[in-house]
Amino acid sequence: MELLPEKQAIIHADLISAVFYLLSGWQEFYSDERDQHGRFPYAASVQHQYGFVAVPVVNYYFDVLKTAIEHVSGQPLRPRRWADGRAWAAFITHDIDNLYSAWKAPAKAALQRRDWLDFARRYWQHLTQKDAWDNLTEVQQTVAEYGAKSTFFFLPEHRKAANGTPNADYQYHRISKSVAALVTAGAEVGLHGSIGTSAHEAQLQRAIGQIPRLAHNAQGLRFHYLNWEPRITPLLVDELTFAYDSTLGFAEHFGFRNSYCLPFQPFIFQRGEVADFLEIPLNVMDATLHHPRYLQLAPEEILPALTPMLQEIERFGGVCTVLWHNENFDPANTRNGPREFRAIMEYLRSHNVAFVNGSDICRSFHHLSSGACKGPSQPETKSF
Template sequence: MALAKGAATINADVVSAAFYLLSGWQEFFSVERDRHGRFPYSASVQQQYSFVALPVVNYYFDVLKTAVEHVSGQALQPRHWQGAAFASFITHDIDSLHGGWGTAIRRDLRHGKLFDAGRALLGKATGRPAPWNNLEHVQAETTRLGAPSTFFMLSSSQPAPNGTANADYKIDSSLLKRLRQLEANGAETASHGSYGTAADVTRLREEVGQYGSAGLAGNRFHYLCWEPRRTPGVVAAAGFRYDSTLGFAEHFGFRNSYCLPFYPFDFERAQAHSFLEIPLNVMDATLHHPNYLQLRPAEILPAIKPMFEEIERFGGVATVLWHNDHFDPANTTTGPHQFAEIMNDLRRRGAVFLTGRQIVAELCGR
């Protein structure tokens, strides 16, 4: 960029480059899909040029900001989130409430705790709540660490036609009562659209209808399914105020190379969609799953800290997904200890912790 008195020359088309990344152009016009119908990280420019953990669009906009400030002679003030430099969105996809017995029994046997293993077996046989039936415990832990939780609840217990599992629980009156109590204590309930609903607005509406007249503000699709030619329209037609699906399952970082919420582009109408996308930055399974990064516990925080530094720099939102089953003490790889390390780093940086509804209210005033 060349600066002169009253003028600035940018020798690159940063607007087109920003639009290409932020709009998801590469996904919309690509035929590459994985077995879940998702645009794969391996086909992305982020992987090709190794910038997935860098919010390139924010840097492009920073160039424009510098030019505007120079020409106008006035500084553009950075966004603040309730007085904080950046925000964090702590979320939990609830895929299972009745699992975890096998994990607990194997852990006890591995440590020679035969009595505890027997007690777990008896608990399973007598119908005691499973180790992963832990919504209240998850909220207590996030509250202890200074954040409200947003619970993305799966509303279908029927497997998908291809056999992919959905929830192992049902949205019944007992569970709804628990969710209302969690909300009274500061949590948010959101939709975790079941496998297949990313292309089926009728099913998605039916699922959301199970929560009554209160309505749900946000959604994230199971398995992070997102078909760019259809899914944005489904989210908009279902009436959600925000979505938080757009992150790569295979790698932490910025799927659209941007660290702030944004309105997805509607390619058919050449305008913005009506809902806000709150990008997903890091998921527990990404960090250690055998198909993904396979980081050791001590490697997790050092790997993602530079990403948090970028979000802090640009006043963005750090969205963290930690499934409820990863709060099981038996998980020592991406478990409660690693979650606490991440939370403590975000707190040290001065993040304000908000629910999805609160983020929408901050940005949109509604």
């Protein structure tokens, strides 16, 4: 970029096209690459090819435009501020897949060792004691210790998908009182769309109806296994008038799937326009950090690995979206468990982050009355 006299600037690159390519998900829409779960794989992305998954490139492009505009106009552009005037924000979320299965892996291991006494002990504990993953209140209280709010995404489907992929190990109607208690305590509740709902309107509509709190006001959404079919899902989510989605992150690596660290309205290629709902990108998931097919970071490696990405989000006043499953609040997990979660929360709090939930983010983007982040009872309007 050249800043010239007489308030002129020349940018020697087509930044607008580059921004559109990354932010719209062009690479996903026009690619047939999919993994075993039907997802666009990180290995096929430009972020992987050129090694910038943890760098919000679109924000850097916008920063170039900001510098040019300030030079030409002679006026500084003020950065966005979050709650209490803080520079950046964190969105703490939990996908609730399992509540009653903590006993299964150690019991299976006991069987494989032919340790009948240990197996009998674990099975008896399962029958007589609360499961270690039945911990929704403990999760909320842990998050609240840091002055933060929890957003819980619940799966209404407990049956396995047609391809054998598991959904919930619980039936939502049996835990509805526990969910109500979370809401009373200040938590936010959203839909965790089961396998298949990201591509089938009838299935997604039925899932909404199974969670009464969403039936008349479909607010937040994240799809199970981060399923997202770019040729179908954005249109589907928009037509069912969700306020926001928070699915778009790579399962295989932390960072920025659309190379942007702020919420945005996804582009719907079929219409040639942006959606009404807000996408709140997912930046870091517990399973990504230690999983046989993913990063396999040692506990002491997690925060140092994440820190450069967190610094980028802070630099641009973005939102750090964290997904930590309730099962990984189990003290028995010493790899990507409660200790590692607390280290991340300590970092966020010590860097003066604003802890927000999805509704807070919607309000901060001023879309509640102009399109995005509306509920289904509000009038249909567009926001560009």
